Amino acid sequence: MNNYVIDLTLKPTTFDLWHVCLAGTVAVLALILIVLLLAMVISLARRKPEIQPAAPAPAPEPIVKVVEKIVEVEKLVHAPVPEPVVLKEATPDAALQLLGLLQKEARFIDFIKEDIAAYGDADIGVAARVVHEGCNKAINEHFTLATVRNEQEGSKITLPQGFDAAAVRLTGNIVGTAPFTGTLVHKGWQVTGISLPKLTAGHNAAIVAPAEVEL
Amino acid sequence: MKDLFSLQPKPVEAKPVVEEPETQPDESVAEEPAQSGTRFSVGIDLGTTHCVLSYADLNNIDDEEFSPLVMAIPQLTSPGSVEDKQQLPSFLYQAHAAELAEDSTSLPWAAKPNYLVGEIARNLGSKTPIRLVSSAKSWLCHAGVDCKAPILPAEAPEDVERVSPFQATTAYLQHMCDAWRSLHPEAPLNQQDVVITVPASFDPAARELTVEAARAVGLDQAILLEEPQAALYSWIEKSHGDWRKQAEVGDIILVIDIGGGTTDLSLIAVTQQEGNLELTRVAVGDHILLGGDNMDLALAYTVKAKLEKDGKRLEPWQVQALTHSCRDAKEKLFTHADIDNIPLVVASRGSSLIGGTLRSELTREEVNRVLVEGFLPKVSVSDRPISRPRTGLRTAGLPYAQDAGITRHLAAFLAKQQGATDELKDINLPEHASFLHPTAVLFNGGVLKADTLAERLMEVLNSWLSAEQAPEARLLEGADLDLAVARGAAYYGYVRKGKGVRIKGGTAASYYVGIESAMPAVPGMAPEIQALCIAPFGMEEGTQQELPDDEFGLVIGEPVRFRFFASNTRREDKVGTRLDYWTNEELDELDEIEITLPEENRRPGEVIPVHLCAAVTEVGTLELQAVSQKDNGRWKIEFDVRAGE
Numbered sequence: 001m002n003n004y005v006i007d008l009t010l011k012p013t014t015f016d017l018w019h020v021c022l023a024g025t026v027a028v029l030a031l032i033l034i035v036l037l038l039a040m041v042i043s044l045a046r047r048k049p050e051i052q053p054a055a056p057a058p059a060p061e062p063i064v065k066v067v068e069k070i071v072e073v074e075k076l077v078h079a080p081v082p083e084p085v086v087l088k089e090a091t092p093d094a095a096l097q098l099l100g101l102l103q104k105e106a107r108f109i110d111f112i113k114e115d116i117a118a119y120g121d122a123d124i125g126v127a128a129r130v131v132h133e134g135c136n137k138a139i140n141e142h143f144t145l146a147t148v149r150n151e152q153e154g155s156k157i158t159l160p161q162g163f164d165a166a167a168v169r170l171t172g173n174i175v176g177t178a179p180f181t182g183t184l185v186h187k188g189w190q191v192t193g194i195s196l197p198k199l200t201a202g203h204n205a206a207i208v209a210p211a212e213v214e215l
Numbered sequence: 216m217k218d219l220f221s222l223q224p225k226p227v228e229a230k231p232v233v234e235e236p237e238t239q240p241d242e243s244v245a246e247e248p249a250q251s252g253t254r255f256s257v258g259i260d261l262g263t264t265h266c267v268l269s270y271a272d273l274n275n276i277d278d279e280e281f282s283p284l285v286m287a288i289p290q291l292t293s294p295g296s297v298e299d300k301q302q303l304p305s306f307l308y309q310a311h312a313a314e315l316a317e318d319s320t321s322l323p324w325a326a327k328p329n330y331l332v333g334e335i336a337r338n339l340g341s342k343t344p345i346r347l348v349s350s351a352k353s354w355l356c357h358a359g360v361d362c363k364a365p366i367l368p369a370e371a372p373e374d375v376e377r378v379s380p381f382q383a384t385t386a387y388l389q390h391m392c393d394a395w396r397s398l399h400p401e402a403p404l405n406q407q408d409v410v411i412t413v414p415a416s417f418d419p420a421a422r423e424l425t426v427e428a429a430r431a432v433g434l435d436q437a438i439l440l441e442e443p444q445a446a447l448y449s450w451i452e453k454s455h456g457d458w459r460k461q462a463e464v465g466d467i468i469l470v471i472d473i474g475g476g477t478t479d480l481s482l483i484a485v486t487q488q489e490g491n492l493e494l495t496r497v498a499v500g501d502h503i504l505l506g507g508d509n510m511d512l513a514l515a516y517t518v519k520a521k522l523e524k525d526g527k528r529l530e531p532w533q534v535q536a537l538t539h540s541c542r543d544a545k546e547k548l549f550t551h552a553d554i555d556n557i558p559l560v561v562a563s564r565g566s567s568l569i570g571g572t573l574r575s576e577l578t579r580e581e582v583n584r585v586l587v588e589g590f591l592p593k594v595s596v597s598d599r600p601i602s603r604p605r606t607g608l609r610t611a612g613l614p615y616a617q618d619a620g621i622t623r624h625l626a627a628f629l630a631k632q633q634g635a636t637d638e639l640k641d642i643n644l645p646e647h648a649s650f651l652h653p654t655a656v657l658f659n660g661g662v663l664k665a666d667t668l669a670e671r672l673m674e675v676l677n678s679w680l681s682a683e684q685a686p687e688a689r690l691l692e693g694a695d696l697d698l699a700v701a702r703g704a705a706y707y708g709y710v711r712k713g714k715g716v717r718i719k720g721g722t723a724a725s726y727y728v729g730i731e732s733a734m735p736a737v738p739g740m741a742p743e744i745q746a747l748c749i750a751p752f753g754m755e756e757g758t759q760q761e762l763p764d765d766e767f768g769l770v771i772g773e774p775v776r777f778r779f780f781a782s783n784t785r786r787e788d789k790v791g792t793r794l795d796y797w798t799n800e801e802l803d804e805l806d807e808i809e810i811t812l813p814e815e816n817r818r819p820g821e822v823i824p825v826h827l828c829a830a831v832t833e834v835g836t837l838e839l840q841a842v843s844q845k846d847n848g849r850w851k852i853e854f855d856v857r858a859g860e
Contacts, residue, residue, distance in 0.1 A: 084397075085321045087297060097296075104293070110568045119569045127569040130562045133543075195299070202318020203295030212564065 087198040093205035097196055100208040101142065106134025109208060142196055148188030157184050255399075255407040258283070258445070258704025259391060259437075261384065261425065263352045264475030264508070265302040268391050269701035273408075273709065281452050283705040285698055288394045290333035294319040300334060301698070303390060307348040307383045308336035309368070309376050324393045330378075330386040341535055345371045350476055351383035353613050356414075356421035356502055359806065363424075385428040392432050405433045408708035412700050415441040415481045415499035415723055418781065418805050419837040420854035426836050439835035440707050442700050443470035443481035444496055444718050446659035449703030450694050451716065459492055461691060462655065464641050467497075469653035469688070471625070471672065472700075473662040478503040478621055480628050482651065483718060486641040496720035498635040498651075499783060500628040501803075505616040507662040513585050513619070514541035518559060518575050533573060536561045544577045545586070549665035555579045583667070590619050591671045596626045596650050596679040622675045626650070629679075631784055631800065638786065645685065652685045657694060664696050721753035722831055725788050727802065729778030730767075746780050746802060748792040750829035750837060759830030760790045761842065766826055769841060772819040774811040779854075780804050790829070810841050810852045827852075 102108035111131045116124055139145070148167050151157050159168060161178035167188065170180065199205065254274060260267040271283040287299035294315050308331040310320075320335075322328055331339070340347025348367040355362055365377035378386075388411075395404045411434075413425050422439055429437040440448075447470060451458045462468065466485040472478065480500030486493045515538040519529050529537070537559065544557035556578040563571025600618035618624070629650040636642040636651065644652060656673065663669045669690075677687040695702065710717050727746035749762060769775050780802040788794075794802075812823060825841040828849075832838055839852035 085323060085326050087321075087323060107562055107568050110566045114567060114569055116569060123569050123572075126558075126560055126572050126574045127562070129558060129560050130568065130572065197292060197296035197298040198289075198323075200291075200295050200297065200319055200321040202316055202321070204316070 085201070087200060093199060094196060096205035096208060097199070098142075100205065101138045101197075102135060103209045105138040106131045108135065142194065143191050144193030145189055146192050148190050149184055151184050151187070153184050153187050155184055156181060253406060253408055254402050256283075256705050256708030257395075257404065257407050257409045258440075258701045258706070258708065259388070259409065259411045260442070260445070260698075260701035260704060261352065261387065261411055261413070262305060262474060262700070263350055263477050263506075264305055266305055266387050266391060267302055267698055267701035268395065269698065269705040270407075271705050271709065273712070280455070281706055281709055283452075283702045285701065286391075286395065286398065288333070288391060289323055289397070290390070290394075291320060291322065291331065291335035292333075293335060293338055297322060298334070303333045303387065304337045305332075305349070305351065305383075305387055306336035306340055307332050307351070307367075307378065307386055308339045308343075309346045309348070309371075309378070310339065311346070314339075322393070324397045328390075330383075332386050332390050342532070344368075346375055348378060348383050350613060351380040351387075352414075353476060353502075353504055354380035355384065355424050356417050357613060362420075381424055381428060384425065385431045388428055388434070389432045392434070405435065408711070409434050409437040410440050410445075410704040410707050411437050412440050412442045412445045412704050414477060414479050414502060415443050415496075416479060416502035417441075419726070420806060422836045423854050426834055438711075438833065440704050441481065441496070441499070441720065441723070443472050443479055443499070443659065444483070444720065445700045445703035445707065446470055446472060446694065447483060447494070447657060447703065447718065448706045448710065449699035450657055450691055452702065452706040453693050453695065462492065464492065465643070466654045467636065467642060467651065468655045468657055468691070469629075469676075470657045470659065471663070472659040473621065474506050474660040475508050475662075476504060476506045478505050478616075478624065480625065482632060482635055482653065484636055484639055484642055486639050492716065494716060494718040495639070496718055496723070497639070498628075498632040499723040500624070501783075503616050503621075503624055504613055505619060505621065505624070506660070509615075509619060510586050510590060510662065511538050511542045511545065513589060514538075514545060514577065514582065517581055517585050518577060522573065522575055527573065529573075532564065533561050541577060545582055546665070548577070548579055548582050549667055587667060587671050591622050591668060591675060592620050593675055593678070594620065594622050594626060596630065596682070598623050599627050600624050622672070625672075625676070626679070629653070634784070634786070645683065648683055648685070650679065650683075652680055652683070653688050654686065655691055656688050657691045659694060659696055659699055661697050719755075721755045722750060722837065723752075724781040724783040725752040725785050726750040726829065726837065727780040727782070727794070728808070728827070729780065743795075744778065746794040746797060748788040748790055748794070749827050749839065750831075751789055752782075752786040754829070754831045756831050756835060757833050759828060761826065761828045762791055763826050763844075764791060766824050766844065767841070768822045769810065769812050769825050771812045771817045771821045771823060772814045774809050776807045776809045777852075778804065779806065779808045806854070808839060808852050808854055810850060812841070812850055825850075 099109065103110070107127075107130055111127060114127075149157065158179050158181045159170075163178065163180075167190070170182070171185070172182070174180075254272060255270045256273055257268065257270045260269075266288075268286045268288065269283045270286060271281055285301050287301055288303045289297055289299050290303055292298045292300075310331055318326070320328060320331060336347065340349070345368060351367065354360060354367065360366060360380075362380045363382075365379050365382075367378055367380060367383060368375065371377060392404050409429070411425060411429055413422055417425070425439065426437065429435075447468065454461065462485050464485055464487045468483045468485065470479075470481040470483065472480070478500075479502075481496060482498040484495045484497045486495060515534055518537055518541065519534055522529060540559045540561065544559055547557055548554060556576045558574065558576045560575075561573040562568055563573075565571060598620075600616070600620065600623045602617050616624070633644070633648065633651050636644065653676070656676065658669060658672075663672070673688070673690060680687055706715075709715065725748055727748050729744045730747050731744055747762075747765060750760060754760065767775075782788075782797075782802045784801055817823070824844040826844060828840045828842050830838045830840070837854075839854075841850045841852060842848070
């Protein structure tokens with residue numbers, strides 16, 4: 001028995017108290033390990049819920065809990081002010097809204113969608129009055145427009161160094177350095193004020209003109 | 216997150232806030248900052264076609280520097296869209312339950328308002344007139360209807376839910392109150408000085424109803440002001456003290472207010488008292504239902520006739536659309552002297568725009584003929600409005616003026632009021648005068664923005680004056696024709712604090728009750744009736760007059776009615792004066808007034824001797840009471856007994 005060999009394939013042939021203790025210890029150790037791991041995962045998840053690590057399979061419940069917490073927080077903020085009706089800010093629907101306004105005031109979409117090839121200029125002219133008058137009204141009511149440059153079109157103007165390239169576009173023979181002198185071809189337009197109607201929650205901006213049924 | 220609301224500054228809350236709004240139906244008021252009490256002077260122009268609210272911060276007023284602002288009123292303009300506009304159209308639309316999508320009628324302060332008012336009502340109503348309530352204000356002073364009975368829209372079929380003129384008025388006021396609350400949550404409207412304007416020609420019952428509508432929305436403190444006076448206040452305020460140079464002692468200022476639906480006339484005299492200029496409203500005209508809307512309609516019918524001559528038939532919606540384009544065209548023709556005709560187009564209703572569109576034009580000659588000659592004809596001062604006997608079937612409509620000639624109404628007014636200034640020593644009318652000679656004119660109302668119409672009106676008036684060798688009347692410049700009434704009302708709130716000049720006025724008429732004269736009954740003849748004066752002309756606010764010598768026996772528990780009359784010409788009658796005879800022009804019969812003595816502490820059937828007492832409240836309404844001779848018990852006499860029976 002001078003060389004001490006451990007044969008792991010050996011199966012215990014006897015099952016005594018010593019073995020029971022050994023098995024019990026293994027089970028307890030494994031349990032502690034699992035609990036520790038779980039605790040770590042939970043604490044990690046709580047600290048930064050948005051950066052979810054590839055969570056191990058045995059921890060789905062804590063995640064659900066975290067989500068519930070967030071919902072509760074939102075409710076808390078909303079609770080004291082339920083009364084004022086929130087009007088949607090116009091921005092996302094603004095394009096649709098403008099179309100709706102132009103259609104309502106100026107029959108814009110009707111006009112654009114119509115095949116004008118079949119009509120004579122006189123007929124188109126009559127319709128154009130409707131469109132022009134209405135567009136004029138709609139645009140003036142909701143936008144304040146001003147020219148970018150106040151000089152007469154066709155006159156010579158000089159642009160100093162550091163002019164606003166977004167407001168003035170150079171064309172043609174662009175060489176050398178500022179100041180640039182050239183002819184004002186188009187005076188430009190800019191919107192200085194905008195007041196679009198606010199929309200109620202139930203408003204479907206995609207309906208730019210509702211169908212009309214007379215009873 | 217719970218700390219979110221502790222950011223609210225609470226620096227000056229050392230003193231307990233005493234005045235909490237009592238019955239404010241306001242949920243958000245819990246967070247009310249310490250700012251309380253009167254901060255703004257608010258003027259509300261409750262117009263026939265538009266309402267305007269103007270206000271000024273009383274804390275920021277330096278001398279002679281009063282600059283009222285006009286509140287932009289958020290309102291629905293079409294289903295689903297809310298816009299801020301300076302004017303709130305006085306229309307109410309009774310939508311069908313299936314007509315509008317869910318959540319498409321919310322306002323910043325209410326997810327589902329009780330009534331649709333403002334621009335959206337006018338827009339929806341233009342296509343569905345059977346559900347549109349308009350001109351509620353004119354109904355308020357329409358004798359013969361019960362203003363609290365659901366009668367509007369008058370032409371609606373059975374299943375449209377109706378509202379009363381009173382409810383409609385309340386709804387407009389409510390909308391403005393709500394708008395105010397959402398814009399100035401720190402200054403509740405019921406704590407501000409609020410002045411509501413009414414036509415000078417409003418009768419006591421209509422004034423009372425207006426005040427009641429204000430109370431219904433919590434404005435218990437609101438007081439009334441006559442619109443032409445408000446216009447003059449606005450002119451005074453805008454002149455920044457310069458008005459003393461423009462008006463002089465002996466002036467008679469004629470205020471001509473031609474609005475969308477009504478024409479209102481008033482005379483204000485400039486007198487002197489201890490070296491200071493004084494203004495006294497000496498006369499008001501009748502309620503004339505004639506205004507800018509009539510003009511647009513007249514033009515539309517002119518164009519319609521022209522189209523029909525070419526064999527084109529117009530449907531009602533086309534006439535409606537034509538009226539709109541005529542209004543725009545008229546304004547363009549009036550503002551641009553170089554344009555001689557404006558093309559009018561009425562687009563088809565379908566999606567095909569080209570082809571189905573109706574075209575015509577409006578020429579300057581037509582506008583002049585229809586509007587200038589039709590509404591402001593050159594007449595002599597002896598001309599009177601033509602009135603034809605009404606042809607039946609007019610039971611449910613408003614009493615629109617039959618004669619569109621505003622100049623004829625003006626002539627009648629000036630002639631009728633010839634004696635208006637007899638008692639003022641500063642004003643001397645030439646002996647041969649056949650009408651009261653105004654020396655200055657103040658315009659109000661959108662119609663008179665058109666120079667052509669304003670000039671014609673002055674031309675006609677001056678032709679009358681020069682025919683009697685009187686100097687020409689001058690036009691008072693600088694009036695803001697659309698917003699003057701609301702601005703003037705806000706200024707009046709300031710004047711009431713003892714700043715600036717105040718127009719004296721008092722009641723614009725003297726009032727009478729009809730009593731049967733004691734004489735033997737004659738078979739087949741109604742008993743003769745006498746008119747007993749109970750309130751004299753020009754009774755000031757806050758005064759009262761008793762009539763102890765004229766006793767009436769009233770039966771407990773039984774309603775007693777009196778015929779009720781008003782006169783805007785009989786200035787000399789004192790309380791207790793009895794008239795045996797009067798002409799139709801002198802006295803106008805108003806609705807009957809009613810009194811019921813309650814049965815408390817008394818036997819039903821008992822006869823109580825009472826005398827009548829009239830008071831003009833600080834608010835500006837007339838109040839009639841029956842006073843018991845025995846124990847001084849007082850009972851209010853109701854004006855609004857128009858209940859249709």
